[in-house]
Amino acid sequence: MSILSLQNCSIKFGGLVAVSDLCLEIEADDLLGLIGPNGAGKTTVFNFITGVYQPTSGRVVFNGKDLAGLKPHQISALGIARTFQNIRLFPSLTVYETVQVALRKNIRYGFMQAVVRPNSLFQQEREINETIKEILNFFGLLPYQREMATALPYGIQRRVEIVRALATKPRLLLLDEPAAGMNPAEKNELMGLIGQVREHYRCAVFLIEHDMKVVMGICERIAVLDYGIKIAEGIPREIQNNPKVVEAYLGEKA
């Protein structure tokens, strides 16, 4: 059974149809790529999967559950995590605290206990601390734990953002142009990281990317969006040789 299913999803902004009648299935262990020219509607697809926008029509079904009307934080709780095209880290939080925020749903206490601090709170905070250390260590971020996340080099910021998403224990990870702005060495590191993620976290990955080397290198399947319409879907080799795709990218109108 597929973990995410987009069924005839469309979204309009005023007169503009940003995504039109999109159907897409992602399996639980997929690594699916989404490509398309600028303004094709790729980020918009992520936005309506994660509840930032509601699709104008169509259904988004995650793990058998219709996501209609759910808020982004509820969708996160169901197991969808994402990164943003323009990195959105918390400017006043350290790397450690950034991951801590993402572990918020692991705690079982509320406002009152946070204030009066019963013993059970310390137990939970200790567990959170261990989890943070473990995650940071696994992704090589332990040396940066006390640094402000937004003060780090670009490549590391991207990594922190991915790690923050993973800390929520997603079953589906959405990455919006993770390689943008990276140098070749950082891109290689990123590809390694995504491999690591799939092995260790066993989540499906849905990836928007402009860099063809990255997309063709790691994706098992690729979908192509042009003016909000899915014009192709298949394995990388098929996509590379698909005349419609070539046309969309070269901007030729027949």
Add this chain to the structure above:
Amino acid sequence: MNRHRSKLVLLASLVAAGGLSFLQPYISPYYFQIIIYIGINIILASSLNLINGFAGQFSLGHAGFMAIGAYTASVITTAMNLQPGTTLAIPMFLLALLCGGLIASIFGLLVGIPSLRLKGDYLAITTLGFGEIIRVIIQNLDFLGAARGFTGIAKLADFFWVYAFVAVLIFLIYNLIHSTYGKGFMAVRDDEIASEAVGINVTHYKVVAFVTGAFFAGIAGGLYAHFVTYINPSQFGFLRSFEIVVMVVVGGMGSIGGVIVAAILLTILPEALRAIAQYRMVIYSLLLIIIMLARPQGLFGGGISIKRFLKQNPEQT
């Protein structure tokens, strides 16, 4: 996280407040009054810091919550005809303060709801309007004394109770923001979209900040009323709210210690500058501008930059 340290500090502060209150007869009433105002202003500024500094919701209506707490508590103690020194005085006074805080926090909830939709300047203007509405309503309510004011409030607030609430509030904020739960406030302040994406319920945090902040502003109002024994609506106008905002901005938004120090300094400053007291608001405005330009993270640099409030977070992902 050190298990008992914050509780020990709270206990020590309460004992110290109790001990120091015996010094009252040896201090001139003028200085004593300033010391009480300092405590009340620490409560006001720190509770606003929770809303403005930690949760990032720029509120300009704090005096409104203060007024609600002041009038509610005063109505209760006056109706019961509480006299200082009687057996019932202290427990009933505390009950009246709590009622004032609770009613204020209900209004905090009502004001918090627009904060779910409004951001930045719009929220600031809405909360400013709220504060003014409260003042105007009180001004027209005869049973509250209308514009003449509310007289004959028993002098029940003393050094101990003012500083006990200071200690409790600081304890609360400190513990809150050092917990995993409390980090959510800062995340919401920094980036709502990113917060939601990692499962943070932004609505919850904004409402909790407004309700808690309003509660303590209400307590501060009750303490103030039962110290000065006479209140009138003009004590709770926009200028009062503005004063509290200046304390938070000068101290550094989101800095616990900075805001306390700023509340102390800005309570003493106008007293020290009695001669030019009529220019107080001019001085405050200049101070605000200077801080914004030269020390956007507060006088001591411990807060988040006020400039972040002046530019909006991008809505586009």
